Amino acid sequence: MSASTHWLATATAQSVLERGGNAFDAAVAGAFVLHVVEPHLNGPGGDLTAVFATADDPTPVVLVGQGPAPTGATVEHFRAEGLDLVPGAGALAAAVPGAVDALLLLLRDHGTWELADVLAPAIGYARDGHPVTAGVVRTIGAVADLFRQHWPTSADRWLPGGAAPAVGDVVRNEALASVLDRLVAAGSADTASTDTASADATDGADAGRASRIDAARREWAEGFVATTVDAFVRAPHRHSSGTDHAGVLRAEDLADFRASYEPATTAEFRGHTIAKTGPWGQGPALLQALRMLEPLDDARLDPSSELGAHTVVEALKLALADRDAYYGDGDVPLDVLLSDAYTDDRRTCIGDRASATFRPGRVSGVEPVLPPLRTSVDTTGVAGVGEPTVPGARRGPVDERAEVPVEDRGEPFVAPDGDTRGDTCHIDVVDRWGNIVSATPSGGWLQSSPTIPELGFCLGTRLQMTWLEAGTSSTLRPGARPRTTLTPTLVLRDGVPVAALGSPGGDQQDQWQLLFLLRWIVGGYSPQQAIDAPALHTTAFPGSFWPRTWEPAGLVVEDRVGDAVIAGLEGRGHVVTRAGDWTLGRLSCVTRDPATGVLGAAANPRGAQGYAAGR
Numbered sequence: 001m002s003a004s005t006h007w008l009a010t011a012t013a014q015s016v017l018e019r020g021g022n023a024f025d026a027a028v029a030g031a032f033v034l035h036v037v038e039p040h041l042n043g044p045g046g047d048l049t050a051v052f053a054t055a056d057d058p059t060p061v062v063l064v065g066q067g068p069a070p071t072g073a074t075v076e077h078f079r080a081e082g083l084d085l086v087p088g089a090g091a092l093a094a095a096v097p098g099a100v101d102a103l104l105l106l107l108r109d110h111g112t113w114e115l116a117d118v119l120a121p122a123i124g125y126a127r128d129g130h131p132v133t134a135g136v137v138r139t140i141g142a143v144a145d146l147f148r149q150h151w152p153t154s155a156d157r158w159l160p161g162g163a164a165p166a167v168g169d170v171v172r173n174e175a176l177a178s179v180l181d182r183l184v185a186a187g188s189a190d191t192a193s194t195d196t197a198s199a200d201a202t203d204g205a206d207a208g209r210a211s212r213i214d215a216a217r218r219e220w221a222e223g224f225v226a227t228t229v230d231a232f233v234r235a236p237h238r239h240s241s242g243t244d245h246a247g248v249l250r251a252e253d254l255a256d257f258r259a260s261y262e263p264a265t266t267a268e269f270r271g272h273t274i275a276k277t278g279p280w281g282q283g284p285a286l287l288q289a290l291r292m293l294e295p296l297d298d299a300r301l302d303p304s305s306e307l308g309a310h311t312v313v314e315a316l317k318l319a320l321a322d323r324d325a326y327y328g329d330g331d332v333p334l335d336v337l338l339s340d341a342y343t344d345d346r347r348t349c350i351g352d353r354a355s356a357t358f359r360p361g362r363v364s365g366v367e368p369v370l371p372p373l374r375t376s377v378d379t380t381g382v383a384g385v386g387e388p389t390v391p392g393a394r395r396g397p398v399d400e401r402a403e404v405p406v407e408d409r410g411e412p413f414v415a416p417d418g419d420t421r422g423d424t425c426h427i428d429v430v431d432r433w434g435n436i437v438s439a440t441p442s443g444g445w446l447q448s449s450p451t452i453p454e455l456g457f458c459l460g461t462r463l464q465m466t467w468l469e470a471g472t473s474s475t476l477r478p479g480a481r482p483r484t485t486l487t488p489t490l491v492l493r494d495g496v497p498v499a500a501l502g503s504p505g506g507d508q509q510d511q512w513q514l515l516f517l518l519r520w521i522v523g524g525y526s527p528q529q530a531i532d533a534p535a536l537h538t539t540a541f542p543g544s545f546w547p548r549t550w551e552p553a554g555l556v557v558e559d560r561v562g563d564a565v566i567a568g569l570e571g572r573g574h575v576v577t578r579a580g581d582w583t584l585g586r587l588s589c590v591t592r593d594p595a596t597g598v599l600g601a602a603a604n605p606r607g608a609q610g611y612a613a614g615r
Helices: 007-018 023-037 075-080 099-110 115-128 134-142 144-149 152-158 174-189 196-201 205-222 224-233 251-256 283-293 306-326 340-347 506-522 527-532 563-571
Strands: 002-004 047-053 061-065 260-263 265-269 272-276 427-430 436-442 489-493 496-502 536-538 554-557 575-578 588-592 599-603 611-613
Touching: 002 007, 002 023, 002 588, 002 599, 007 023, 007 115, 007 427, 007 611, 023 047, 023 099, 023 115, 023 174, 023 427, 023 436, 047 099, 047 489, 047 496, 061 099, 099 115, 099 205, 099 436, 115 174, 115 205, 134 144, 144 152, 174 205, 205 224, 205 251, 224 251, 265 283, 272 283, 283 306, 283 340, 283 506, 306 340, 306 506, 306 536, 306 563, 427 496, 427 588, 427 599, 436 489, 436 496, 436 588, 496 506, 506 527, 506 536, 527 588, 527 599, 554 563, 563 575
Parallel strands: 554 575
Antiparallel strands: 002 427, 002 611, 047 061, 047 436, 061 260, 265 272, 272 489, 427 436, 489 496, 496 588, 536 554, 588 599, 599 611
């Protein structure tokens, strides 16, 4: 079974499974297709995290494709550039690209196919073309003036003939196809050299395949991609700050990075083990929320009711406050944050009224430096809500004339001046042998920085998730990973994986996944019913994306939650923004019943783009 945020990625992954590939071959092939067909949501210049388990070992493992801050990315440099926040668009905000190396590492160690076969679908869609979706067209249109005035290489790439493509037009990216061709060629030209890591993991014919993939990894990190990136970003260009800056990413930064594996962070909930990344990602916040909610009555865990929605949202506020106070790529007191005593204390903070304060917990011996709390009002008059700002959203009674918010349709919010809070995509795959993987590629959005013409893609902006204030848990630091919002999930029962799931959505990813888990595990919903059910999320925390604002007591809901529930939530003090009927939540998942071997999949119907398939 395969499920993803774009039907072509799902179809690609499923075609690999149909031809004998395993879940890792399929996931890698599908993820590279996502780079091509959802360029406004991810790209080769971005990052990726995944959680997986193999048929031979059910222990969940995290694939780390989150690159660190470059050597030149110091607080002092950004301050000298006149900045008090890392910009949301422009190459100065680029971390080291990690997605491509992570996918190649996963393929090398756990896949079975040759790199040429796995990359063939992505190369085909890039070179021969694919029909462009409405989200891509809408995003290009939003930044067309920025491209024309400041990013000419992006205008050349995305405004052929001076205008954005129309929905359904076939678009091509020969430069990207050539990059992938060169990775394959690097492996074909060098089959004699085998890295120590791959030699330890393989032998015989497998060693030859591993060496070919390692050659492609070296070509990416040390060859033409790295040198081309280095040369391009040295020219100053417009950033979302409205000022011009050069990037600091260098070839040496790419050469020094390799993707890696880490043990998953886990917590128990109602007979299930939930596996997430470490606290360099936001994943443990989901675990904290689940632990706070676990002993409560089932009635308080129903997100479709007033009491349940209130309780869930208040738990999320507490978990996300801890995220912003303590999480980062460093010494995080996670053992305390997930402990029984700490969890019990945090649970007592859930009251009958909506909290409008930022309330991280206290950890003995640790005095966190808290991030600044900024509020804003966007041009529509809607209070800023962190990530995303919801342009065109409405509070109060339903107004059918109001435009459905772009961000809540699943696309990044991009203002004409380049103010951008991007989104991401997701893919899940399970095969008949029991291999299972949940992967979230992101970053390198077409609107995140100027297109590098020789490569056909741009760099990501993950450094915007760091602070320039000294002493916070996620202050910008060369060589440290920014605290990413990418947060795939693996679920186990009795030590055996039963589901892989994830979602786009920035700060909302774990919030929407929490709704899914509560409805599936506690409410008895099927996975598809849990995905389809009305969604909501809080915005009462500092957003991870530029300009990093928050809305005290902010709550965004789908109207399908119902007028009575919404009125009750407002009566409890929540500041509610109605987002339309089918706008929030973009999950996909795959499942496996260990007792019967039956596989399942489900995908998000919102936007009519996600797709689940299997046989």
